[in-house]
Amino acid sequence: MKNVQGASRSKVAAAVVAGLMTMAGLALAGPASASDEAETSPVARAAHAEPLTPGTPCSVSARSCVDLESQQAWLIRDGKVIRGPVRIASGGADQQTPVGHSFRVYRKDKDHVSGEFNGPDGRPAPMPYSIFFADGGVAFHGGDRSRSSAGCIKLELGDAQAWFNDLQNGDKVQVVNASTEMAARGTATR
Numbered sequence: 001m002k003n004v005q006g007a008s009r010s011k012v013a014a015a016v017v018a019g020l021m022t023m024a025g026l027a028l029a030g031p032a033s034a035s036d037e038a039e040t041s042p043v044a045r046a047a048h049a050e051p052l053t054p055g056t057p058c059s060v061s062a063r064s065c066v067d068l069e070s071q072q073a074w075l076i077r078d079g080k081v082i083r084g085p086v087r088i089a090s091g092g093a094d095q096q097t098p099v100g101h102s103f104r105v106y107r108k109d110k111d112h113v114s115g116e117f118n119g120p121d122g123r124p125a126p127m128p129y130s131i132f133f134a135d136g137g138v139a140f141h142g143g144d145r146s147r148s149s150a151g152c153i154k155l156e157l158g159d160a161q162a163w164f165n166d167l168q169n170g171d172k173v174q175v176v177n178a179s180t181e182m183a184a185r186g187t188a189t190r
Contacts, residue, residue: 090154142156
C-alpha cells in the first residue's frame with residue numbers, strides 16, 4: 001500500500017506541475033509548439049482582440065511593431081505608423097528573436113557595447129542606440145543589417161536613432177510572424 005500511495009503522489013505531483021506549467025504558458029511539447037503557444041496565450045488573445053495598426057501586423061496599443069517574416073519594423077503612436085516600414089535584421093537560426101505581444105522597453109543605452117560579442121577588431125561589438133525590450137538582452141540597435149543578429153533587432157543607424165528618441169521605458173513592443181498572427185486573428189474573430 002505504501003508504494004501505491006508513493007506512486008500516486010508522484011503522479012499527482014507530476015500532473016500538478018504540468019498543469020501549473022500549462023497555466024503559466026510554458027510549452028510542454030518543446031520548441032515545435034512555442035509559436036502556437038505564443039499565439040494562444042492570454043496576452044496574445046488580448047492583443048488579437050484589439051484592432052490592427054493599419055499597414056502592420058500589430059495591435060494599436062503597440063509603440064513598435066516587428067514582423068520577422070518580412071524583416072520589417074514600424075514605430076507607432078496612437079495607433080498610427082509614424083515611421084516605417086524599415087528594413088531590419090533579426091536573430092539567426094541558433095539565436096532567434098523571441099516572438100511576443102507585450103514586451104516592454106525596460107532600458108535604453110545610447111552608447112552600449114556588447115558584453116558577449118566582439119567586432120572584427122576584437123573589441124566589444126558596438127550596439128548604438130540600444131533599446132532593450134526582452135529577456136536576455138534583446139534590443140533594437142544600430143548595426144549591420146546584412147548579417148543576422150544574436151536575437152536583437154538591428155536597424156540602420158538613422159532608424160535606430162529614431163527608435164531611441166521615440167520609445168520610452170514601459171512602451172509596448174510586439175514581435176510577430178505576420179502570417180501566424182493573421183491566422184490567429186482570423187481564428188479569434190470566428
